[in-house]
Amino acid sequence: MIEEIEARRAIFTIYTGAVFHHQGLSYVVTDLRIEERIALVERRDNVTYWTRQRDYTDVEVVSKTESKALGIDQVHYGSAGVRSVVFGYHKLVPRTRRIIETVELALPAAEYTSTAFWVDVPLWIYRVLAAKDIVPESALHGLSHLVCSLVPLFVRCKGSDMGTECRSKLAVRERPFRVVAFERHGYNTGLSVKAYDQATALFRRALEVLESCACQDGCPSCIVSTSCSENNEMLDKRGARLMARCLLGHLDEASAAAEPEETEEPHRGRAAAEQEEQVDRDEPPLHRETVISDSDFDEINMFF
Numbered sequence: 001m002i003e004e005i006e007a008r009r010a011i012f013t014i015y016t017g018a019v020f021h022h023q024g025l026s027y028v029v030t031d032l033r034i035e036e037r038i039a040l041v042e043r044r045d046n047v048t049y050w051t052r053q054r055d056y057t058d059v060e061v062v063s064k065t066e067s068k069a070l071g072i073d074q075v076h077y078g079s080a081g082v083r084s085v086v087f088g089y090h091k092l093v094p095r096t097r098r099i100i101e102t103v104e105l106a107l108p109a110a111e112y113t114s115t116a117f118w119v120d121v122p123l124w125i126y127r128v129l130a131a132k133d134i135v136p137e138s139a140l141h142g143l144s145h146l147v148c149s150l151v152p153l154f155v156r157c158k159g160s161d162m163g164t165e166c167r168s169k170l171a172v173r174e175r176p177f178r179v180v181a182f183e184r185h186g187y188n189t190g191l192s193v194k195a196y197d198q199a200t201a202l203f204r205r206a207l208e209v210l211e212s213c214a215c216q217d218g219c220p221s222c223i224v225s226t227s228c229s230e231n232n233e234m235l236d237k238r239g240a241r242l243m244a245r246c247l248l249g250h251l252d253e254a255s256a257a258a259e260p261e262e263t264e265e266p267h268r269g270r271a272a273a274e275q276e277e278q279v280d281r282d283e284p285p286l287h288r289e290t291v292i293s294d295s296d297f298d299e300i301n302m303f304f
């Protein structure tokens with residue numbers, strides 16, 4: 001055995017065909033045995049590509065524990081079902097990240113119960129965004145990224161501890177129009193309820209970042225997330241800002257609809273940039289044990 005990996009991480013990195021790097025050596029997963037929680041790997045010294053999974057995660061509200069006012073509506077926290085599906089992978093040129101092959105997989109979904117906080121976005125905000133030629137899902141995606149990334153400003157945690165639903169142009173699943181942040185660790189660590197307690201300040205901070213970040217269309221200091229499963233392809237900063245203003249009650253339907261196009265160049269949001277750096281620094285602190293093997297064929301254990 002060369003390594004043990006936490007199952008919730010393993011589903012995104014260990015699949016048949018995945019290139020797995022361990023202590024400077026490259027392995028290709030040749031057989032994923034989910035029932036046995038083992039992946040067989042083969043040492044490959046000449047592998048010339050990387051692999052990146054294609055996946056999506058849906059978050060379903062299971063039950064509300066508590067609700068309170070937030071701007072025009074309410075914020076809630078409670079139990080949420082998280083369902084992640086890896087449906088294939090890309091083979092990439094390491095330097096350029098150019099896709100050289102796309103492979104489809106049929107793997108069972110990984111499901112677990114977690115805790116989340118969320119805001120259901122009223123339909124009128126969807127309508128206002130659409131009327132301005134903003135893709136509402138792109139605005140929602142951007143604001144959701146930003147809200148997740150700002151949680152560590154209010155609660156002692158890493159940015160990677162909270163996750164959200166990521167939107168894709170190709171997705172055909174109907175999803176609720178909801179800003180949601182769930183605990184990636186899959187159990188109640190208290191992060192969601194603490195973030196919920198600070199939700200008004202959290203959403204106000206999100207709006208401040210959107211209004212002050214100097215970028216044009218989104219950057220890692222505001223709505224771009226290093227952990228986006230959809231490669232940040234569907235984001236709209238202007239829409240995220242308008243959505244935040246509406247949710248906080250700064251604009252009603254009529255005034256939002258009459259809102260002119262942005263003309264001023266905003267300033268850079270330093271706090272968000274610092275936060276993003278912290279996310280990068282703290283990225284992979286996962287529990288693992290490693291055992292070296294000198295065999296060309298080996299295995300990886302997945303533990304739960």
Ligand SMILES: [Zn+2]
Binds near residue numbers: 220
């Ligand atoms: Zn930005």
Ligand SMILES: [Zn+2]
Binds near residue numbers: 166227229231
């Ligand atoms: Zn995303």
